[in-house]
Amino acid sequence: xxxxxxxxxxxxxxxxxxxxxxxxxxxxxxxxxxxxxxxxxxxxxxxxxxxxxxxxxxxxxxxxxxxxxxxxxxxxxxxxxxxxxxxxxxxxxxxxxxxxxxxxxxxxxxxxxxxxxxxxxxxxxxxxxxxxxxxxxxxxxxxxxxxxxxxxxxxxxxxxxxxxxxxxxxxxxxxxxxxxxxxxxxxxxxxxxxxxxxxxxxxxxxxxxxxxxxxxxxxxxxxxxxxxxxxxxxxxxxxxxxxxxxxxxxxxxxxxxxxxxxxxxxxxxxxxxxxxxxxxxxxxxxxxxxxxxxxxxxxxxxxxxxxxxxxxxxxxxxxxxxxxxxxxxxxxxxxxxxxxxxxxxxxxxxxxxxxxxxxxxxxxxxxxxxxxxxxxxxxxxxxxxxxxxxxxxxxxxxxxxxxxx
Numbered sequence: 001x002x003x004x005x006x007x008x009x010x011x012x013x014x015x016x017x018x019x020x021x022x023x024x025x026x027x028x029x030x031x032x033x034x035x036x037x038x039x040x041x042x043x044x045x046x047x048x049x050x051x052x053x054x055x056x057x058x059x060x061x062x063x064x065x066x067x068x069x070x071x072x073x074x075x076x077x078x079x080x081x082x083x084x085x086x087x088x089x090x091x092x093x094x095x096x097x098x099x100x101x102x103x104x105x106x107x108x109x110x111x112x113x114x115x116x117x118x119x120x121x122x123x124x125x126x127x128x129x130x131x132x133x134x135x136x137x138x139x140x141x142x143x144x145x146x147x148x149x150x151x152x153x154x155x156x157x158x159x160x161x162x163x164x165x166x167x168x169x170x171x172x173x174x175x176x177x178x179x180x181x182x183x184x185x186x187x188x189x190x191x192x193x194x195x196x197x198x199x200x201x202x203x204x205x206x207x208x209x210x211x212x213x214x215x216x217x218x219x220x221x222x223x224x225x226x227x228x229x230x231x232x233x234x235x236x237x238x239x240x241x242x243x244x245x246x247x248x249x250x251x252x253x254x255x256x257x258x259x260x261x262x263x264x265x266x267x268x269x270x271x272x273x274x275x276x277x278x279x280x281x282x283x284x285x286x287x288x289x290x291x292x293x294x295x296x297x298x299x300x301x302x303x304x305x306x307x308x309x310x311x312x313x314x315x316x317x318x319x320x321x322x323x324x325x326x327x328x329x330x331x332x333x334x335x336x337x338x339x340x341x342x343x344x345x346x347x348x349x350x351x352x353x354x355x356x357x358x359x360x361x362x363x364x365x366x367x368x369x370x371x372x373x374x375x376x377x378x379x380x381x382x383x384x385x386x387x388x389x390x391x392x393x394x395x396x397x398x399x400x401x402x403x404x405x
Contacts (some may be wrong), residue, residue, distance in 0.1 A: 001045055009045050010036055016051055022058060026285060028070055029054075029061060030139060034153050042190035042217075057188045065129060069136055072129055074280065078137040079264045079272070083122045087130060090118035091174075094261050095142055095157075095268070097243035097252070102150035103158040103194045104142045104266055105239065107248075111165025111200075113174050128354065131181060135189050137268075143192070145268035145289040156194030158238065162248065164200040171208050176354035182215045195238070196224045199231040199248070270294055 001009070013036055017023040023031055039057075043049035061069045088094075092109045099105055118127060138157060146154040171178075185192070198205075205226075213221065227234050232249030244250025245260035257263035270289060279287040 006037070006040075006045070009040055009047065013040055013047055013050060016047065017054060020051065020055070022051070022055055027058075028073075028140065028286075029058060034155060035139070038155065038191040042186070042219075053187070053190070060188050064132065069132065073133055073136055073140070076129060076133045077276065078130070078133040079269070081130060081133075083126065083130070084262070086118065086121045087127060088261055090114045091127075092261055093134070095137075095264055095266055096245065096254075096260050097266050098146060098149065099158040099239045099243065101158075101194075101238075102146055102152070102154050103156060104138075104146045104154070104268070105243065106138075106157045106159045107245065107261075108159070108161045109261075110161060110163050110170065113166070113170045115173050115177070124354070128177070128180075131177075132184065135181075135184055138192055139189060140286070141272075141288045142266065142268045145266065145270065148289055148291065148294060149267040156192050158194055159196040160235070160239075160248070161196065161198045162200055163198060163202055163205065166200075166202055168204045168207065171204075171211075175211065178212065179215050180354045182212075186217050186220065191219075193220055193223055196220070197227055197231075197235065197238075198224065199227045199235070201226055267294075 010033060014023070017036075025031065029035065039050045039054050040047075043053055065072060089112070091113050093107065095104050095106055097105055115124070118124075142157070143154055216224075225234075235244060235249060239250065241249075241251040244252060246253050247260075252260055252265075254260045254263035254265055257265065268289065271293075272287070272289075275284060275289070276287045278284040
């Protein structure tokens with residue numbers, strides 16, 4: 001859709017939201033043009049479907065977990081909650097710095113997943129709540145701060161999924177959580193993935209992908225790239241070495257901050273503790289970094305550990321033009337191709353806390369997860385020479401980009 005047509009659709013969408021009393025100043029869902037455009041893009045600019053999606057999202061935000069996302073976000077700090085180390089031992093996922101285009105990077109290491117061990121230390125309900133506040137952190141704090149660092153709108157995150165050591169048994173154990181996470185992301189945080197890179201795909205990945213593919217929006221699947229044995233060089237094409245954790249071939253260790261996994265290094269951490277305290281005390285309307293609240297040099301230091309990110313702030317986002325996500329050429333998310341609201345969108349109920357399977361092998365319990373991951377790489381260098389998805393099963397690679405060398 002041409003920018004002029006997008007502007008017309010955006011104007012009409014906002015008018016309809018006002019007319020139906022679905023948008024108000026201060027709504028934490030976001031009331032800016034970029035947020036509204038995400039909902040429009042998710043439904044291929046179909047106003048009726050976008051309106052239904054927005055309404056269902058607002059209903060979910062008020063009722064999720066019996067209290068609403070705003071109350072959850074007050075209760076659980078996504079960057080500093082008591083069980084964070086426990087979660088990282090069993091399901092490590094974290095935001096860490098920016099890619100070369102200014103997208104915040106979201107890393108997932110699936111080889112460490114062990115929900116059986118996790119359930120011995122915290123309830124799965126509590127774990128699911130930490131997943132939800134991490135989802136909320138992206139549009140509420142992470143993307144606004146990334147936009148401040150970039151000096152332009154940043155609409156999505158760069159996701160890197162490391163499958164080193166990940167087995168089919170682990171997948172069956174966590175598949176309900178994975179499916180619910182995809183549903184929450186696509187229904188309530190739409191169009192927030194700019195790109196998704198999967199590294200170290202195991203031989204069983206075609207089976208995993210064939211199970212997962214029906215859960216994933218077509219537009220999201222088209223952003224997936226399966227990186228092969230040369231994944232380090234490919235990652236470094238989109239991520240500077242100073243922003244890539246050393247366990248994935250970069251130079252960053254976040255020394256002195258507990259390692260890359262626990263540091264949460266990025267512009268969103270600039271004066272964050274103070275901002276959150278003021279927000280919790282009612283002195284701020286939002287914990288997010290607002291325009292004009294930062295000094296560029298100081299903001300850069302918040303991105304890196306011992307200096308400015310990637311040499312200087314501007315190098316992290318070399319393109320001065322505003323980021324524009326491609327509009328889907330045809331179709332929409334599975335199950336919502338007609339003008340009528342899909343059955344999924346006719347209800348505002350949120351996914352129940354997913355259950356885990358308990359018949360998989362227990363993962364190791366490392367004292368320090370990053371050290372354990374590095375040990376696996378050192379002991380099994382052949383893990384980097386993964387069989388390509390396209391070579392294993394052509395159908396499994398449909399809708400994704402497979403890079404083989």
